[in-house]
Amino acid sequence: MKNKVLIVYTGGTIGMVQDENGSLKPFPLNHIYDTVPELRNCSYQIDTCQLDNIIDSSNMTPSLWVDIAESIEREYDNYDGFVVLHGTDTMAYTASALSFMFENLSKPIILTGSQLPMGMLRSDGRENLICALELAAGKEQIIPEVCLYFESHLYRGNRSTKVSAENFDAFSSYNYPSLVKAGISFTYKPHLFLLPTSQPLKVHKCFDRHIAVLKMFPGITPEVVGAVLHTENLRGVVLETFGSGNAPTEPWFIDAVEEAIRRNIVVLNVTQCKAGAVKMGQYEAGVGLQRIGVIGGNDLTPEAAVTKLMFLLGMYPDDNEAVKRDLQQSLRGEMTVLLN
Numbered sequence: 001m002k003n004k005v006l007i008v009y010t011g012g013t014i015g016m017v018q019d020e021n022g023s024l025k026p027f028p029l030n031h032i033y034d035t036v037p038e039l040r041n042c043s044y045q046i047d048t049c050q051l052d053n054i055i056d057s058s059n060m061t062p063s064l065w066v067d068i069a070e071s072i073e074r075e076y077d078n079y080d081g082f083v084v085l086h087g088t089d090t091m092a093y094t095a096s097a098l099s100f101m102f103e104n105l106s107k108p109i110i111l112t113g114s115q116l117p118m119g120m121l122r123s124d125g126r127e128n129l130i131c132a133l134e135l136a137a138g139k140e141q142i143i144p145e146v147c148l149y150f151e152s153h154l155y156r157g158n159r160s161t162k163v164s165a166e167n168f169d170a171f172s173s174y175n176y177p178s179l180v181k182a183g184i185s186f187t188y189k190p191h192l193f194l195l196p197t198s199q200p201l202k203v204h205k206c207f208d209r210h211i212a213v214l215k216m217f218p219g220i221t222p223e224v225v226g227a228v229l230h231t232e233n234l235r236g237v238v239l240e241t242f243g244s245g246n247a248p249t250e251p252w253f254i255d256a257v258e259e260a261i262r263r264n265i266v267v268l269n270v271t272q273c274k275a276g277a278v279k280m281g282q283y284e285a286g287v288g289l290q291r292i293g294v295i296g297g298n299d300l301t302p303e304a305a306v307t308k309l310m311f312l313l314g315m316y317p318d319d320n321e322a323v324k325r326d327l328q329q330s331l332r333g334e335m336t337v338l339l340n
Contacts (some may be wrong), residue, residue, distance in 0.1 A: 012087030017119030057087025062207035081136030095157025154180035174275035206314035245278030246285035
């Protein structure tokens, strides 16, 4: 019996072809073998579905993450793997969100897209799609994770981040190696995969959108910090700090963050650096944050930090202590747990 892969189309550049007037429009997924004739040679069955409303990924929302997850959940037992076609701008956010939503995942869910539309001669979409499908089919090895495939690399989804708006190698994973490298053949690195599980799948669907991102910069004012920390109904803040988790040591700043924590706002500290981790006890500029109860995000990407905080606030709407506890644990391989 052939393995089966389901493509879930959400929108984005990869699904666009040029019409007779040169305008870009979504190609009909049911004609995918006509659009990518190479797929006729594959040894697995490909089926397709799409969201009710195809979007530019800049319009992605938590409710659409739920739509994507439910499309997969409905067909989970009928397919060996899943490929999500997605715009590149928020792909790393969606990959991170889906990783938290799917607990006890035993099949690959692979997001991919392209920098140039499929209908253009030099499009990178064709190769990205074919490789993502090959990996999702699981003919050689099963990768029980939510992943992101782009330009010859399969990354753990919640470790990936978009790094270029112009180059074909638009994504990277600075703090965790790629899981597979595509060349003449696929080079798998199974020692890096999450461990498979026999536990039943759970799909979590609650996100709390009442968070903010506060990025540090030299000269940030009390008015800006206060405006963010006093946002109505705010429940959590991702604090993007300098270096290994450092922030201003002025009393007004520390006092403002401490006052927010006293109002039951969860504050998660991640670094602005592409690589490396938050270590708040390393410098005086981070010790103050640690003292007042800011949670260290270790080597979380900003995308994983945002989605993990929304996810945990949705899971524990009345239990901030549980949120803080799970922020410091690796739930889906999204961060390295640092030993004291």
